[in-house]
Amino acid sequence: MGFTTGIVSGLEMGTPHYYIHSGGNQWDANTYAMFVFDSSGSMDAVISPLTAAMNGPYFSSGSAAGQDGVKSTTSLRAELQDLYATGGIEGAPDWNTDDSTNGKDAYNDHISFQSLGDEDWLNWTNLHYKGGGQTQSWKDLGDANEVSNVVMIMVINESKPHSSVQDTDGYHWTQFGAEAEKDFTMTVTNVAGGSYPSDTYIFDDTQYINPQRANNPSHAQYKVNGVVTDSSNVNNKAFSSYDQYIYSAVDSNGNNVLTGTNVKPTALNTGTHSVTFDTAQNWPNGTVVTLRMKSYGYYTKRSDAFGSGTSDPNMYFMHDPANFPNYRTSVTSARVNFSGTTHNNTGYTANAGFYGIKDTGPNNDNRPSLTIVVVDAGQNGGPYANGQANIGGYVSGQVSIQGPRQFTDNGPGNMTAQQMHTQFGVIEGRDQMHQDRTDTNNYSLNDMNDLLSWNGKQNSLSATVLYRKNYESSTSYWKDQLRAALQQNLSF
Numbered sequence: 001m002g003f004t005t006g007i008v009s010g011l012e013m014g015t016p017h018y019y020i021h022s023g024g025n026q027w028d029a030n031t032y033a034m035f036v037f038d039s040s041g042s043m044d045a046v047i048s049p050l051t052a053a054m055n056g057p058y059f060s061s062g063s064a065a066g067q068d069g070v071k072s073t074t075s076l077r078a079e080l081q082d083l084y085a086t087g088g089i090e091g092a093p094d095w096n097t098d099d100s101t102n103g104k105d106a107y108n109d110h111i112s113f114q115s116l117g118d119e120d121w122l123n124w125t126n127l128h129y130k131g132g133g134q135t136q137s138w139k140d141l142g143d144a145n146e147v148s149n150v151v152m153i154m155v156i157n158e159s160k161p162h163s164s165v166q167d168t169d170g171y172h173w174t175q176f177g178a179e180a181e182k183d184f185t186m187t188v189t190n191v192a193g194g195s196y197p198s199d200t201y202i203f204d205d206t207q208y209i210n211p212q213r214a215n216n217p218s219h220a221q222y223k224v225n226g227v228v229t230d231s232s233n234v235n236n237k238a239f240s241s242y243d244q245y246i247y248s249a250v251d252s253n254g255n256n257v258l259t260g261t262n263v264k265p266t267a268l269n270t271g272t273h274s275v276t277f278d279t280a281q282n283w284p285n286g287t288v289v290t291l292r293m294k295s296y297g298y299y300t301k302r303s304d305a306f307g308s309g310t311s312d313p314n315m316y317f318m319h320d321p322a323n324f325p326n327y328r329t330s331v332t333s334a335r336v337n338f339s340g341t342t343h344n345n346t347g348y349t350a351n352a353g354f355y356g357i358k359d360t361g362p363n364n365d366n367r368p369s370l371t372i373v374v375v376d377a378g379q380n381g382g383p384y385a386n387g388q389a390n391i392g393g394y395v396s397g398q399v400s401i402q403g404p405r406q407f408t409d410n411g412p413g414n415m416t417a418q419q420m421h422t423q424f425g426v427i428e429g430r431d432q433m434h435q436d437r438t439d440t441n442n443y444s445l446n447d448m449n450d451l452l453s454w455n456g457k458q459n460s461l462s463a464t465v466l467y468r469k470n471y472e473s474s475t476s477y478w479k480d481q482l483r484a485a486l487q488q489n490l491s492f
Helices: 044-055 077-084 104-110 138-144 238-242 302-306 325-339 417-427 475-486
Strands: 002-006 017-021 031-038 059-061 111-116 128-131 134-136 149-156 180-191 198-203 221-224 227-230 244-250 265-269 274-281 288-295 369-376 460-465
Touching (some): 031 104, 031 128, 044 475, 077 104, 104 111, 149 475, 369 417, 417 460, 460 475
Parallel strands (some): 031 111, 031 149, 149 369, 369 460
Antiparallel strands (some): 128 134, 180 198, 180 288, 221 227, 265 274
C-alpha cells in the first residue's frame, strides 16, 4: 500500500492530505531520490529550509554514542536513513555509530539535491544531479549500481526557461485561463491633428513603464494608467502574454463610444502621452472615457479578438506549442529521453536521458520505476521593477505586469500561469498540447506510463500546487511537503 497527496476543499492550498490507494512501488535500498530546487531568486527564502528538511541532522538532540539521541521530526534523513541501514540503525535501539552500516553513507549516496536557476524543470529530468554541482548521466549511475526506483522532485516557483530565453519564448508567461479584464478611466486632453475622428488621442495620465525591455526599444512596454501592453507584439507569438485589447470605451453618460470591436492600442508614445488605436475614434477633447481592457486568456481564439476574417481564426492565442520553441524542445527532449524512441521528429541519442539506464548495472537488469513530482510554490510576488510596493502574486508570474494581468492573488482556479501550464498542458495534454492536435505530435507527457512501458513499473508524474509559499521559511512545512512528494508513488 502507498500514500498519495490530494488537496481537499476547505484546506489551505498545498496542505498534504493523505489517503490510501493500492499499487505503487516499494522503497528499498536501491531507491534513488533527486531533489532539484529553484534558485532563480523568487525562492531565495525557501532554499535554506528546503535543504534543512532534506538533509538536516538525524538527531535533534543527543547522539548515538551517548545513546540519548532524539530523532529529528523536521528532517527526511531521520526517516529515510534507516531504510538504508545494513547493520543496525543510528537511533534506538541499536545506537550504531558506524556510518558505513547505519545508513548515513548510503543515504548520502542515494539522496541528492541541487539548486538550479534556469527554472526549466523538464530539462532537469535528463541528468542525475548528484549535489555539489556534480552531474552524471542516468546510464553512468546505472552502470555502477542496481537501481530499482528513481524519484525526481522539482521544487519550483515558475516553470519556465531561464532569463536569457524569456524574450524569445514566452509560454511560461501565458495566462492559461479565462480572459481577465479591468477598467481604467481617462480624460481626452488633445486629439492628434486637432480634429476627430482620429487614430491618436492624448490622455491626462498616461505614463511610461519599460521593466522588461529597457534595452530593446522595438519591444518597449507602456503603461496606460496601469495597463501594460507590448505595442510591437505579433499576436500569435510568444509576446502574446503581454497583449491586451480594448473592447469597450464608456463615456460619462454610460454610452459605449468605442468605434470598432476589440480594438488593440497599436502604439503608445511617452513623449506626447498619446495612444494610437488601430480604428479611428470619435472622441472630442474633454471626453471622459472608461476603457475596459481585456487580456488574452488560454481559451481566447483569434476570432474572438479580431473577428472570423482573421487568419487561423480558430487558433488559440496562448497554448499552441508551435509558438513556443523552447517549451517544444524541452518536452520533446523529455519524451525522447524517457522512451528511447523518436518523438515529434526528434530522434533518440544512444544512452541519453533516463532511458539510458535501461539494462545497466551489475546484473544488466536495471529497469527502475520513475516518479516525478513538481512542487510549485505559487508566486508570491516581489517589488515591481519601478519600485512600487507589491500587493500579491501574479497569474503571469511576472511581478512588473499590471492591469488585467495583475491579480491580487492567483489566477483562474487559484493557480498561477506556470501551475496551470504544468497541470493542464504538460501533465494532462489539453488542447493543442496533444488532445486537439490534428497531427501526430504530442507536446505533453500525458502518456508518461506508455513512454516508460519498457520498465514494467508503475510510473507517475504529478504536480503539487501550493499557494503563496515561495516565502515559506518553516523547515517542518517543507519536510512534510517533500515527504508527501516521495510517497506519491512509493511506500516506505
